[in-house]
Amino acid sequence: xxxxxxxxxxxxxxxxxxxxxxxxxxxxxxxxxxxxxxxxxxxxxxxxxxxxxxxxxxxxxxxxxxxxxxxxxxxxxxxxxxxxxxxxxxxxxxxxxxxxxxxxxxxxxxxxxxxxxxxxxxxxxxxxxxxxxxxxxxxxxxxxxxxxxxxxxxxxxxxxxxxxxxxxxxxxxxxxxxxxxxxxxxxxxxxxxxxx
Numbered sequence: 001x002x003x004x005x006x007x008x009x010x011x012x013x014x015x016x017x018x019x020x021x022x023x024x025x026x027x028x029x030x031x032x033x034x035x036x037x038x039x040x041x042x043x044x045x046x047x048x049x050x051x052x053x054x055x056x057x058x059x060x061x062x063x064x065x066x067x068x069x070x071x072x073x074x075x076x077x078x079x080x081x082x083x084x085x086x087x088x089x090x091x092x093x094x095x096x097x098x099x100x101x102x103x104x105x106x107x108x109x110x111x112x113x114x115x116x117x118x119x120x121x122x123x124x125x126x127x128x129x130x131x132x133x134x135x136x137x138x139x140x141x142x143x144x145x146x147x148x149x150x151x152x153x154x155x156x157x158x159x160x161x162x163x164x165x166x167x168x169x170x171x172x173x174x175x176x177x178x179x180x181x182x183x184x185x186x187x188x189x190x191x192x193x194x195x196x
Contacts, residue, residue, distance in 0.1 A: 004056040004071060008043050011074035018079040030077040030091055038091040039075045042104060049105055053156045062148055063116040064196035082107045084114035106162045109152065113145050124195040138172030146180045147188035
């Protein structure tokens with residue numbers, strides 16, 4: 001298996017653009033120095049946590065996939081949510097607060113799972129689209145992800161994923177968690193593994 005590594009890169013052009021938009025609207029935005037300091041902290045925290053918990057190896061083993069693209073997370077100040085394509089992570093949440101270390105690790109695992117799960121996996125996703133045709137796409141995209149997060153969190157952290165204890169999730173995410181709770185994460189993962 002390919003040795004996996006996650007790199008954090010300061011997304012200067014994006015950050016500069018976001019900062020300009022926020023300034024035009026008179027809104028607070030983190031300084032370049034703050035973004036740089038958080039990025040350095042996150043790099044250290046990620047390496048430490050991944051070395052202790054073998055997160056990347058666990059994701060590769062559980063998904064049976066290795067991403068075909070570089071694992072580069074582009075870090076910027078604020079104004080967009082975390083996402084996997086492109087792999088972006090703001091240092092501030094929507095409330096204008098810096099993510100906690102625990103939430104940072106949670107976001108990284110969540111977005112990395114998206115990246116791992118889309119690699120050479122078209123047949124599985126077609127089956128999900130058919131089986132859960134009544135559900136909105138954001139829900140369908142998160143059912144397996146939340147099932148796998150359950151297994152990862154039980155194995156590595158001995159607890160439930162953070163989102164399972166939030167009451168302010170968007171409807172599609174909340175519905176995906178409900179399906180995982182009703183069906184059981186083991187069963188959903190077993191269905192996925194038939195496609196590996």
